[in-house]
Structure formats: C-alpha cells, structure tokens
Amino acid sequence: MKTRCGLVLLSVGSCETRGRINRSKKGHARYHPRVLTTTTTASPPTRLPAIINIRGGGDRSSTELSMASSVASILAGSLAGAVGVGISYPFDTLSTKAQVDAEKGASQLSTVTNIRRIWSESGFEGFFQGVSVTMLGQALIKAVLFYTNEVSRIWLDKNTAMSAVVKMTLAGIMAGLISSFVVSPIELLKIRMQAQGKKSAEKKDDDAVEYNNELDCAQQIVNEEGWRILLTHGLWITIIREIPSFAFYFVAYGLLSGSSIAAYLGPHLAPLVNGALAGWAMWIPTYPIDIVKTIRQNQQHRKGGTNRQQPNLRQITAKIYRNGGARAFFDGLEPKLARAAVKHAFTFWMYEVVINFIRPGK
Secondary structure, eight states: OEEETTEEEEEETTEEEEEEEEEOTTOOEEEEEEEEEEOSSSSOOOOOOHHHHHHTSSOOSOSOOOHHHHHHHHHHHHHHHHHHHHHHHHHHHHHHHHHHHHHHTOOOOOHHHHHHHHHHHHOGGGGGTTHHHHHHHHHHHHHHHHHHHHHHHHHHHHHOOOOHHHHHHHHHHHHHHHHHHHHHHHHHHHHHHHHOOOOOTTOOOTTOOOOSSHHHHHHHHHHHHOHHHHHHTTHHHHHHHHHHHHHHHHHHHHHHHTSHHHHHHHHHHHHHHHHHHHHHHHHTTTHHHHHHHHHHHHOOOOTTSOOOOOOOHHHHHHHHHHHHOGGGGGTTHHHHHHHHHHHHHHHHHHHHHHHHHHSTTO
C-alpha cells in the first residue's frame, strides 16, 4: 500500500483501487476504495497531461482520432495561438524593426532605443501594428499546426515502430510544412504593418507605402502587387524556416514534458516553463533564416509597373553579411527570445487548459 497526502493506492493482482482515508474523531481510519483500472502490471503508468500526450511525451491511450477529438484539438489550438501571440506581440514588433534595419545597413539600435523610436513615431499603437490579423492568423496557424501534429503522431504510432523522438521529429516536420502555407500570407501582412512607421512631411521616398490597418494592407498588396504576391511571396523561405523550427519545437517540448522536472513543476507550471524553453529551442537555431525571410517579405513588387530588380534569397543573405558580418544574422534576437518565451509559455498553458476542459480524462 502506498500513501501520499491522504490518498491510498492498492494493487491486488491486476486490479488497482484508489480511495481516500476518512478519520473518525477517535483517530481510526476508514478506507473507501474506488476501482479505477484493470491492468496486467502492478504499477501502471501515471496519467500525463493531455498536452504531453499530444506532444509525444508519454504513452498514448488511443491511436484513433475521433471527430470530437479533432474539434477539441482545433479549438484548443486556435485559442492558444491567439492568446499567445497577443500577449507577446510588442516583442515581435521590436524584432521586426531590428531585422529591417539590418537589411538597410542602418546602425543597430539597442532595444531601449528602439522602444523610444517606436513610441515617438507611432505611440502605444505602434507596438501593436498588425496585431489583429496576426491573432486571427495565429488562431488558424496553431489550429492547423496542433491538428496536423496530432494526426501525424497517431498515424506514426499505428504504422511504424520508430522511437518516440523520431516520431516527434517527423510529426513536427509535417506540421511545419503544412502550416507554412497559412503562415506565409499572414506573416507577410504582419511584416508590412510592423516595418512601416508613421508618415511624416520629411519623407520623400516614393516607394514608401502607408497602410491604415491590416485590411487596407491586404487590399493594397492585392491591387498593386497581385494575389500571387499575397499568397506565395516568401513561401519557400517560410517552409525552410518552419520545418526545422517545429521539429525542434515538438521534440524539445515532448522530452521536457516527459522529464522528472515536469512532474516536479506540476500540471499548471510545467506547460509555462516547458513552453518557454521549447520556444527558445525553435528560434535560436533558425533565427538567421527568419531575418532573411523578413527582408524578403518586406520587398514590394509593383504589378504592371517598372519594378527594380529585387534581390533573391542568396543576394539578401550576402548583403546582410556585408553590412554587419555574422553578427547581423542575430540582430533583434533578444526581443525575439523574450517574445518566444512569453508566447509559447502561454500557448502551451492555454492549450492544456482548453483541451482538458473539452476532453476531460484524456
């Protein structure tokens, strides 16, 4: 018999019972058992949080994905994505500003100086330019991402005998690939909104475009550059970034969630800590790719006009290196890591809360 905090576990043969001890006034213990499971082992595995099972950090209780389970995963992913990106958005704006400056060859400003610049140019709203479409977009992105990852893991569990780490890696690769087609147009709008500043009388650049809001940004891109630019401009570099990013992401979270540290932190704190660390794991190795992607998607292509020859990915990479050396590929990393920690901590925490509310006992 094992006791912990008044909870008693009894293993008799193959039947495990659990109950609570009620003590009488005389101090006698009365045990009221409740049958939980029947198993062939004396010590069945402890039930893990739902998000750990989704991520691959433990044994899966089922290899089937029902319609209700699919809806739960999509809904939880949507809410988690929207909340996570909304909370962390100012950090993303700071990172994008730094990345655009790196391409222009401008002297790099400190994070504090960048905050002051954004405040003086655009005020408080300057930190949230493009946040509406990004929150809606992240709701869709995370729904696709979490659902694709779960479906991939279930298929791999049913049809392969590979190790858990390999399964997590392959599921992350598939999730990153599929979600790229949603990520690319949404981040195109986000980058265009974040990169701009308020118009001033001193600006003489004819190429400067001012977007009033996210819808106006999308309309201007379609009218002046075409639907193809909106949907596919920067798609390949997005795929190149997303595939390794989410392989690192899911493997890191899965391993952390299955560790003794997660058990020590508990079901509420563990998703916050592990989510923050998984966010760093996905961004640190792929951040140089993100800089090239940001610059690529900030390029404007006039439909039917006399466009300047836009540099390709190789030329963008060479220009960044000429302007600032290898260090330039990490400009804006500090706010990006701050944003990643906040965003993915709350993303995983929210996913855990919602999925356990919708699918209790899974």
